[in-house]
Amino acid sequence: MMTIWGRLTSINVAKAVWAARELGLQFERIDVGGPYGGLDKPEYLALNPNGKIPTLDDNGYILWESNSIVRYLAAQYGAGTLWPTDPRERGLSDRWLDWQATEFGPAMGPAFIGLIRTPEDKRNHQAIAESVARGNKLILLLEKFLADGRQYLAGDRFTIGDIAVGCAIDRWFLLPIERPATPLLAQWHERVSTRPSAQGVLGQELK
Numbered sequence: 556m557m558t559i560w561g562r563l564t565s566i567n568v569a570k571a572v573w574a575a576r577e578l579g580l581q582f583e584r585i586d587v588g589g590p591y592g593g594l595d596k597p598e599y600l601a602l603n604p605n606g607k608i609p610t611l612d613d614n615g616y617i618l619w620e621s622n623s624i625v626r627y628l629a630a631q632y633g634a635g636t637l638w639p640t641d642p643r644e645r646g647l648s649d650r651w652l653d654w655q656a657t658e659f660g661p662a663m664g665p666a667f668i669g670l671i672r673t674p675e676d677k678r679n680h681q682a683i684a685e686s687v688a689r690g691n692k693l694i695l696l697l698e699k700f701l702a703d704g705r706q707y708l709a710g711d712r713f714t715i716g717d718i719a720v721g722c723a724i725d726r727w728f729l730l731p732i733e734r735p736a737t738p739l740l741a742q743w744h745e746r747v748s749t750r751p752s753a754q755g756v757l758g759q760e761l762k
């Protein structure tokens with residue numbers, strides 16, 4: 556029995572759910588976090604002492620940190636597909652999970668919090684503008700990266716890198732911000748977000 560804990564409007568839960576669906580796994584998802592609460596309950600903290608979502612329970616094997624969950628699911632159930640077995644090929648996919656978590660995510664964080672979670676009269680417009688500028692610079696890097704004709708981030712097939720970055724770019728397209736023209740990124744986003752496994756996972760209202 557597999558359980559993923561977390562509301563689907565969370566980018567980090569979306570990654571885990573998309574990976575599980577892409578791998579064709581049977582799982583139950585339990586809504587916690589955000590309006591559902593429950594993250595400070597002792598039972599939840601026993602699973603995830605961070606009090607954050609997502610948490611994975613794979614038949615008693617408990618794991619938290621969304622990108623670690625994506626890597627685990629892919630390695631355990633998707634060797635040769637989502638999880639390239641050649642270490643060099645895998646590295647070219649895997650780096651995008653770190654790029655999302657340590658570069659793009661932190662760059663866009665203040666814009667997301669400011670525009671989605673902060674009342675208009677309390678917004679720090681300068682911090683939002685700086686965040687959007689940092690994020691858009693990274694977006695242009697991604698656009699340039701796609702210019703060699705690759706279909707997916709690690710080459711010709713869909714891998715874990717497309718999941719982590721796909722969830723982040725999906726939200727970038729939904730944010731009420733000025734965006735530079737990125738035709739290749741838009742095509743890649745269309746390619747990954749129309750996969751059956753992404754239906755009902757991407758395109759969530761920003762919360």
Ligand SMILES: N[C@@H](CCC(=O)N[C@@H](CS)C(=O)NCC(=O)O)C(=O)O
Nearest residue numbers: 565566567588589607608609620621
């Ligand atoms: N580094 C963690 C971050 C987890 C995180 O910050 N999750 C957010 C949702 S995206 C959360 O738990 N927020 C509290 C809530 O939803 O109530 C991961 O990638 O799993």
